[in-house]
Amino acid sequence: MEEKIQKVPAGESQMPKVAPAKTSESPSKPEKRAFILSSSPHIQAEEDVAKIMRAVVYALLPTAVFGIYFFGWRALVMMLVGIAAAVLTEALLNLVQKKPQTISDGSAVVTGLLLVLTLPPSLPYWMIIVGAFVAIFIGKQLFGGLGYNIFNPALLGRAFLQASFPIPMTTWTMPRTIDAITTATPLGSFKFEKTLTPYLNLFMGNVGGCVGETSALAIIIGGLFLLYKKYADWRIPVSYLTTVAIFGSLFWLINPAKYPDPIFHLFSGGLMLGAFFMATDMVTTPVTPKGSWIFGIGAGIILVIIRLFGGLPEGVMYSILLMNAFTPLINRYTRPKFFGEAKHV
Amino acid sequence: MVKAKTPLYREFTKGLWRENPILRMVLGTCPTLAVTTTAINGISMGLAVLFTLVMSSLIISLVRKQIPNEVRIATFIVIIATFVTVADRTIAAFWPAVSKSLGPFVPLIVVNCIVLARQEAFASKNPVGRSVLDALGMSVGFTLVLLILASIREIIGSGTWFGMQIMPPTYTSWMVMVLPPGAFLMLGMLIAFSNWLNAKLEK
Amino acid sequence: MSKSLRLIVVLTFTALFSGAVLSVLNIYTAPRIELNQNQTLSDAIGQVLPGEKACDVKVIDGVTFYIGRDEKNQPIGVAFLAEGDGFQSRLKILVGMDMALTRILKIKILQQAETPGLGTKIENDPTNKTDAAWFTNQFNDLPVAKAISYVKNQKPVAAESQIQAITGATISSKSVVEIINAAIAKNRELFLKKVK
Structure with a gap:
């Protein structure tokens, strides 16, 4: 034996x-x-979960620093509040459910931080706490904890906040202003007023938007670090961004006056943050290479459709959440064959 | 009949908790989710179902021996549809505002599983008294859950209860609660809570 | 009685019973329901044509115009229904205008099922404590020689046919404006040509 x-x-x-x-x-x-x-x-x-989560936090640091630079110390307090609320919620739920404590794996820290990075800089603190609670409670623990959740917890928390408090969630402040002058996001001003934002501002992040989504530069630095460490599957950001660029330019070529160009598509809104940090979440995205391609392409198509034809100016959150829902199905149909396995008839 | 041994009052009380149509059997979730945006809507819907269910059970149980098995569903539906129309037209005539806010969900009681299920499972096999008690219990159980769900959603989602402001004026409404996702979330929580309570009680 | 005959008899009796109940019901409720509906419409016409005492109904090319008259039987304005899609529901708006169709007197939202708490502010905004109907009131006495437009984050100029959009419900606000503009454009020609 x-x-x-x-x-x-x-x-x-x-x-x-x-x-x-x-x-x-x-x-x-x-x-x-x-x-x-x-x-x-x-x-x-x-590798273990804690190590990967630490790497994700490092990768998010440039984004967080740019967020604080553009939106002031309030952004830092928001991040601390979000992380604290997420960790406390997880600890509390583990206690109530009499489960082993899981806060040390760091996933709650990442969820809390990611959530705040996708929130408007003027959002009241108590709403951040609500969002973090929903993200951990409904988004993760109800499904059975890390590894069992269907949807990206941070995005689920954000979706709840968006549905609950639509006005604070769409009130944007100008970056680098003391008294928080309200402004529109580049996507919003394009959708409703047809004005374009200079590309350099889009790339650096000197525009209205969520705490951590405005600076494409900072996100790309962190994202490349994750890809280099192989903690994120390169196929998802590549297929997601390429699909948005191709599908977006298709409409732009048809009618440049009505639809924005692909560069604007790529660098505006939360696309970069979503592509590198949300769509690459290991738990809620497909495990197979082919599945990753399908995931990215699907999310890209949904995003462009929402941005161009939907009622909302931005659709990164919904595009990823919708594809999260398809992930089990994608996994099922892209399962690699065993060596020598015959086709099922 | 086996059922004859159950005490009469239990035919009524089982609908409240043990066989509650929403919490235990998860029947009739469509109106449950759709109309529970305000407490007044919830209770109006519950009362419309109560009327339909009690009247249909009464009539069907009266004529249960005359209904041939082959056409029983058709007969049930015609009788149920009659009382639904009575309820719908009466509400439209006397409470136009309620009728407007309930929209198509009153006519849709025709296809509410609770109503048809009680006819098929109970009224067509039991005497009049028991059938009416059963219908009353089921619809009161339905109405209570609707009222609880609608109250939670209205208080959190609009800060009001039966239209009265009960939250402080500084309260920010949680819009999600009056939207469809809030309905699903709250119904899920309510069922989870009742399962937890049930497990506790059975211990 | 044979089996199939019994099926027919039972179903026929059920249907007869049902028909009888419903006919009796109809005798009592139909007039009231009609009254309710007429009441709603005539109330609404009275609201969008201030000072209206009597009302003529004129149908031109399938469009119904309600011409309101004051106590001296002078025409004071015309009302019509404007209909179109909002953010997530069908909007029905009753528009009251002067007889030349150059100025809106008042509008009233008859039907909408927009996002609760946001789009519903086109009809009723409970967060505005002084005037819950501030959105529709912006249309009071609005000159519409040119098409109505909406502005955000700035003060609208009524003389320029501008109104303020609702924060967080731009699409609903925009829909109301577009539906009214389209209806005025279509009905102005129709009404002025046929009536005068």
């Missing part, structure tokens, strides 16, 4: 240790280590 069991010491070795044949030895010496039965793969990376 034992000879054939492969043991994989939990998270310790990089290589599978195959139990040496012990037919000659007497079985009287019992091993102290417990055998762990597991199917392939036997190579385990040294």
Whole structure:
């Protein structure tokens, strides 16, 4: 029996240790280590949830710093409030549900931070707390905790806030102003007033918008770090952004006066933040390479349709949430075949 | 009949909790989700269902021995539709404002599963007294849940209850609660809470 | 009685019973329902044509015009229904205008099911404590020689046919403006040509 069991010491070795044949030895010496039965793969990376989440937080730092630079210290307080609310909610729910404490894996920190980065800089603090609570409670813990949630928790929290408090959620302030003059987002002013915003401002982030979505530069720096560390699947941002660019230019070529050009599409709104940090969430996006392509393309098409033909100026949140809902289906239909597997008839 | 052994009062009380149409059987969720934006809508809808259900159960239980099995559903539907029309027209004639806010959901009681289910499962097999008690219990249970759901949604979503301002003027309404997502969320929470309570009570 | 005959008899009796109940019901409720509906419409006409005492109904090319007259039987204005799509529902708006159709007297939203708390402010805005109907009141005595337009974050100029859009409900506000503009453009020609 034992000879054939492969043991994989939990998270310790990089290589599978195959139990040496012990037919000659007497079985009287019992091993102290417990055998762990597991199917392939036997190579385990040294990565764990906490480490990945830490990397995501590092990757979000440039975005957070730009957000604070443009929207002032209030943005920093918002982030702290959001993170604290998310972590506290998770701790509290674990206590109530009598589950092992999971706050140390850092996923609540990421959820709280991401949530605040997608909120308008003038949003009242108590609404941030509501959003973080909904994100963790309904978005994650009700489904069974990290790994079981269908929707991106931060986006779910944001969707709840958007539906609950539409006016504060669409009140934007000018960046770098002391007394918070209201303004419109580039997408909003295009949709309702047909005015374009200079590209440099769009790229740097010197425009009205959510705390962490305005600066394409900062998001790309962090996003590339994540891609380099392979914590995000490059296929999703690439397919998402390319689809938006192609699909967007299609309409632009048809009628440049009515529809914005692809560069405007790419750098305005929350597309960059969504593409690099929301659509790449490991839990709520497809696991197969082909699935990732489908996810990105689908989200891109939905986004352009919402932006051009919907009632709302921006659709990143809904495009990703909708594709999240399709993820189990995509996973199912893009499952790789076993070697030699015959086609089911 | 086996049912004859159940005490009469239980035919009434089972609809309130043990076999509550919404919380236990999850029937008739369409009007439950759609009209519960204000408490007054919730209770009006509940009363319209109460009238329809009690009258249909009464008539069908009276003539249950005459209805051939092959056309029973057609007969039930004609009788139910009659009382739904009575309710709908009466509301439109005497309470036009309520009729306007309930919209198409009063005529839609015809296809409400609770009404047809009680005829099929109960009134067509039981004597008049029991059928009426059963219908009363079911519809009171339905109305109560509608009232609770609608009250929660109206208070959180608009800051009012039966149209009266009960939240302080500084209160910001949680718009999501009067929108469809709020209906699903609150109904889910309500069912979860009742399941939890039920598990506690059975212990 | 044979089986199939019994089915027919039972269903016929059920239908007869149902028909009888409904006819009796109709005798009592139909007049009241009609009264309610007429009441709603004539109330609305009275509201959009201030000072209206009597009303003529004129149908021109399928469009119904309600011409209001004052106590001296002088025509004071004309009302018509403007209909179109809002943000998420069908909007029905009763528009009252002067006889030359150059100025709106008053408008009234007859039917809407916009987003509660946002789009519904076109009819009733409970957050505005002084005037819950401020949005429709902007149309009072609005000159419409040119098409109505809406502005955001600035003061509208009534002489320029401008109104203020509702914050957070731009689409609903825009829809109201567009529906009224379209109806005026269409009805002005129709009415002035046929009536005068």
